Amino acid sequence: MATEYSKPLPVPQPESDHYWEQAAMGKLVAQRCTDCHEFQFYPRVFCTHCSGRSLEWQELSGKGTLFTFTIVHQPPHRGFAGDVPYIAAIVELAEGVKMPSQVIGIEPDPEALSIGMALEVVFEQATDEITLPKFKPALQ
Amino acid sequence: MPNIQRLKNLSGSAAIVGVAESDAIGKVPDKSPLALHSEAALNALDDAGLALSDVDALFTAGWSTLDVAEYLGIHPRFTDSTSVGGSSFVIHVAHAMAAIAAGYCEVALVTHGQSGRSDRAPIPRNSGAPMMQYEYPYGIIGPPVSYALACRRYMHEYGEDRTRQAMAEIAVSTRKWANLNPKAYFYDRPLSFDEYHDSRWVAWPFHLVDCCLVTDAGAAIVITTPERAKNSRKGGVTILGAGEGHDHSMISQMPDLTRAFGRNTGPQALEMAGVSHSDLDLAMIYDSFTYTVMATLENLGFCKPGAAPDFVADQVTAPGGSFPLNTNGGGLSYTHPGMYGIFTVVEAVRQLRGETGERQIKNCELALAHGTGGLLSSTGTVVLGRP
Numbered sequence: 157m158a159t160e161y162s163k164p165l166p167v168p169q170p171e172s173d174h175y176w177e178q179a180a181m182g183k184l185v186a187q188r189c190t191d192c193h194e195f196q197f198y199p200r201v202f203c204t205h206c207s208g209r210s211l212e213w214q215e216l217s218g219k220g221t222l223f224t225f226t227i228v229h230q231p232p233h234r235g236f237a238g239d240v241p242y243i244a245a246i247v248e249l250a251e252g253v254k255m256p257s258q259v260i261g262i263e264p265d266p267e268a269l270s271i272g273m274a275l276e277v278v279f280e281q282a283t284d285e286i287t288l289p290k291f292k293p294a295l296q
Numbered sequence: 297m298p299n300i301q302r303l304k305n306l307s308g309s310a311a312i313v314g315v316a317e318s319d320a321i322g323k324v325p326d327k328s329p330l331a332l333h334s335e336a337a338l339n340a341l342d343d344a345g346l347a348l349s350d351v352d353a354l355f356t357a358g359w360s361t362l363d364v365a366e367y368l369g370i371h372p373r374f375t376d377s378t379s380v381g382g383s384s385f386v387i388h389v390a391h392a393m394a395a396i397a398a399g400y401c402e403v404a405l406v407t408h409g410q411s412g413r414s415d416r417a418p419i420p421r422n423s424g425a426p427m428m429q430y431e432y433p434y435g436i437i438g439p440p441v442s443y444a445l446a447c448r449r450y451m452h453e454y455g456e457d458r459t460r461q462a463m464a465e466i467a468v469s470t471r472k473w474a475n476l477n478p479k480a481y482f483y484d485r486p487l488s489f490d491e492y493h494d495s496r497w498v499a500w501p502f503h504l505v506d507c508c509l510v511t512d513a514g515a516a517i518v519i520t521t522p523e524r525a526k527n528s529r530k531g532g533v534t535i536l537g538a539g540e541g542h543d544h545s546m547i548s549q550m551p552d553l554t555r556a557f558g559r560n561t562g563p564q565a566l567e568m569a570g571v572s573h574s575d576l577d578l579a580m581i582y583d584s585f586t587y588t589v590m591a592t593l594e595n596l597g598f599c600k601p602g603a604a605p606d607f608v609a610d611q612v613t614a615p616g617g618s619f620p621l622n623t624n625g626g627g628l629s630y631t632h633p634g635m636y637g638i639f640t641v642v643e644a645v646r647q648l649r650g651e652t653g654e655r656q657i658k659n660c661e662l663a664l665a666h667g668t669g670g671l672l673s674s675t676g677t678v679v680l681g682r683p
């Protein structure tokens with residue numbers, strides 16, 4: 157990274173180390189319960205659907221749809237001053253979980269975006285350690 | 297689940313006898329947050345005809361009661377630092393009633409003080425928390441971005457144009473109330489529909505005027521037994537019903553973006569009070585954004601999901617309208633230091649006492665005050681009545 161990264165960075169916790177390690181390798185993963193088979197976002201030490209303690213990591217398809225979005229004009233943190241306007245979003249993944257992210261690769265214009273539009277994951281490296289899964293319009 | 301029969305027995309077992317703001321609200325760079333707590337506390341105790349030496353219970357949020365009690369120089373025998381955002385202080389009112397009814401204390405003081413505008417040392421967040429890991433890196437930071445995500449989803453489900461019109465109605469009607477409140481930040485600044493639509497974007501679909509103010513302010517509430525309330529300076533306003541709870545912290549974990557926890561706390565508070573929506577003379581509903589108050593009307597059961605745009609049409613929520621709403625001018629146009637909830641109770645009490653001058657509602661006997669905290673996360677509702 158040529159310039160210093162000035163946006164907030166995640167501080168991975170023991171239960172989320174794997175999520176961030178995989179993201180750095182270009183993989184989007186989530187926990188799946190071996191008892192009830194539900195996925196969950198974000199990682200925890202147990203399944204919030206059935207309280208089961210047996211979770212396994214699974215790579216996700218990276219496909220999803222736009223659940224909701226906002227176009228941020230006033231930077232909520234100084235690190236985003238050069239990024240506005242940007243599209244903050246909640247994405248509903250094909251596996252059923254929702255995750256917060258950004259939509260990139262499309263004009264930040266409410267008319268250009270529609271709820272339910274198909275998205276696919278892209279990986280944006282922030283630092284040597286942290287890569288952020290973001291989403292772009294899916295190629296049909 | 298709450299035991300509604302026992303809650304009905306609790307109804308009316310405490311009364312609010314004092315309310316006040318800090319000496320000044322708005323731009324107050326020469327006062328620290330704890331100074332604002334203290335001024336409000338002294339003013340509210342004066343309103344009640346009581347002194348700091350009478351206080352035996354302390355409730356606060358944002359700060360620990362440890363810090364506030366020490367600054368005030370009091371040694372409370374019951375304390376509660378429940379801190380779930382702007383709804384906290386509405387929740388404290390109910391907690392105080394429970395503590396008084398149980399015998400833990402007799403004179404409860406709820407304090408708030410926040411320098412949202414001028415704080416020299418804002419309290420940092422825990423950077424390992426899930427919100428900081430999963431939302432902050434994407435610029436999903438703070439209320440405008442988070443509430444805008446909920447609002448856009450509401451527009452998708454119930455129609456963008458009618459949602460926009462309702463947001464404009466709320467912004468304009470709330471400003472009209474502020475124009476009747478000399479303490480309001482926008483007391484002498486009217487707002488037209490044209491100005492609403494021309495306002496700059498903060499986080500689309502939110503214009504600047506869809507967003508609450510950012511001010512410095514403090515407020516406090518004094519609560520005691522019905523017996524002691526009878527001998528207080530202005531008499532008591534009875535606490536009739538209450539409900540509280542939350543269902544997420546960060547916005548992407550909200551179970552249903554258009555249905556906040558008021559769906560539970562509103563009906564519970566009304567049932568505990570033994571009243572229905574149509575009995576209420578005043579609704580004081582936390583308006584962090586125009587959208588918040590609109591959606592909250594549905595959550596609380598004033599109208600069905602998706603019906604708020606019709607419910608608030610044609611300025612019925614403005615002065616002289618059929619549904620008085622946020623008569624102090626709200627977080628949108630009166631004051632909003634960060635955790636505004638306490639001010640909904642302050643205004644409800646003043647309206648019930650009939651002391652709000654130009655903006656006074658006729659025959660105000662029953663009021664609902666509702667706080668929303670965090671990112672549509674937590675809610676607290678109380679129903680208050682003239683004795």
Ligand SMILES: [Zn+2]
Pocket residue numbers: 189190191192193194203204205206207208
């Ligand atoms: Zn499970």
